[in-house]
Amino acid sequence: MGDLEKNKDKSIPLGQRLLDSPFLLLFAGLGVMFVFYTIWGLYEVLSLPKGTLP
């Protein structure tokens, strides 16, 4: 990458660079869903005490 292109990249605001990163967005989406829904949900189910017959 030439100096000109490096400077051009630096001139792009951070927010836009984040929005222009498809793989970062992919991993963020996967991370949030797995942490809050899937893993937390599995913990809820697996930590239930076993039901006992009366």
Next chain:
Amino acid sequence: MNAIADLFRKCPVTGLKVDKNAENLIKANAVVAVVFMLLGVIAAFGIVLTRWQAVHLLNAEWYYRLLTSHGLNMLIFFIIFFEMAVLYFAGPVLLNSRLPAPKLGWVSFGLMMLGAILVNVMVYSGKADVLFTSYPPLMADPLYYVGIILFAVGALIVCMLFMATLVAAKKDKTYPGSIPLVTFGALTATIIAIITLIHGALIYIPTLLWSLNLMKMDPEIYRLIFWALGHSSQQINVAAMVSIWYLLAGLTVGGVVLNEKISRVAFVLYILFISMASAHHLLVDPGMGSAWKIWNTSYAMYLAVLASMIHGFTVPAGIEIGQRLKGFVNTRFEWLSKAPWSDPGFSGMMLSLVIFGFMGGITGVTLGTEQINIIAHNTMRIPGHFHVTVVGGTALAFMAVTYYVLPLIFRKRVAFWGMAKVQPYFFGAGISVMAVGMILQGMYGIPRRHWDSSFAGSPFPVQFPDIVNLFQALMGIGGLLAAFGAVMFITIAVATVFFGKEMTADSIKNGESGIPQGVLKLSAQVHQGANVAAVHKEGAKGTMILVFIFLVAFILYFFVNWKILSSTWKVG
């Protein structure tokens, strides 16, 4: 050099460079989507005429079989095949790029076809009467689960191809600056699809092993992971639908994007939070704690709902500004009254937006409230809600964009043009009336899915007020109207693709029938001139009035439900 040039054609209307491999994959996926829609519509006739108790057409066995077929063909096969077409359009076509590994695109298409056919064969041979949800201990033939897995793997490959297209287009510098907003929306749909399909693999591979008697299955874990597939797959629709709203707003009336940053951030909120809505389906499951339920069903403090409201504002406001820039400034709503309502691309998009926002959005957020859910869970209010999001919203948006895909991609004039002009109104009105009938039945406790709402022969008599019969008739009439609207669409699409007349430069020049006004004359987005400063100063006040009507309707519906809850479940 010639070989590379042969890979592309230049669209005479939009000026876009179209990769022929991508174009063929768009055509194949769109045509197959319509075929699976037809299967879903045939099943819909049987279902609506059975749930309408006065008709009660089918026996229980065939009712549940068609309900399984309807759910899979509509919610999975039709919608996802169409979304694959959207990805091939929003990737290579909008980015002026080549499609990397087109052969892989055909492999994925083959896998999806094989999976979808296998599932339908299993369902119609009576080996998979398990409904869309296939909750254990209901067990289907192992080949049914194999079919779903094959379909999901195929769809996952298309998502990877879309990501690869982004990389290739950036490397080849085929577009200036950031990717277009519509492509960003498609990227959002792709990411949600990857989240969805990974969960699909996590649940369907163990379910296949369970059906082969190789392992045990915990029904609660199944429900948890299944809904990360079952509900999230519908969030792919939301992102794809919103992208189509932006696309059609630009194509039909030269609508502008009010603020790129805000629209993109709203899409990111979808990526981060919308899939959590899967937890709605577990709101009455005793195994899950309140903290998990509330955090997830509020989509992390309603940030994804905020995103939908942002899009619901920016799309019509962009249309208002676009129309005002063209000179429709005389009254508060001239931009709306003089919009091209006879263009099915425009009318379908606007109806989709209104039905999704006013009916689907308001009912969805209300049903997703933990306390209110207790009076609505597993009643007809739920299918009432999702028929105005997935069908009145997504399917109608897909129909609307088809009226532009046919001339721009298939290069055919739309057949039965007179019928096409009214089709979105038939379909939109039908699905709305049906959903109202369903929601009103649900408010009286009529259960969803059930074959016989009279509960004849049950150990305990179940009585519903007579007015429920009226609501069932409303659902039946609306459902038939919507099904006829869908048949009109399928007839138009099939007649155009296989028997339609070619669209040529001369037919555009002569303004011949079957070409939407946005294709006859692509709307210019006006950014300069004497009118521009005045329009920008005026803003989108018409849309603001509509927004306040929406908010009042939202507040009224939400608090009426709290009132119903308080009178149903008296505390103290």
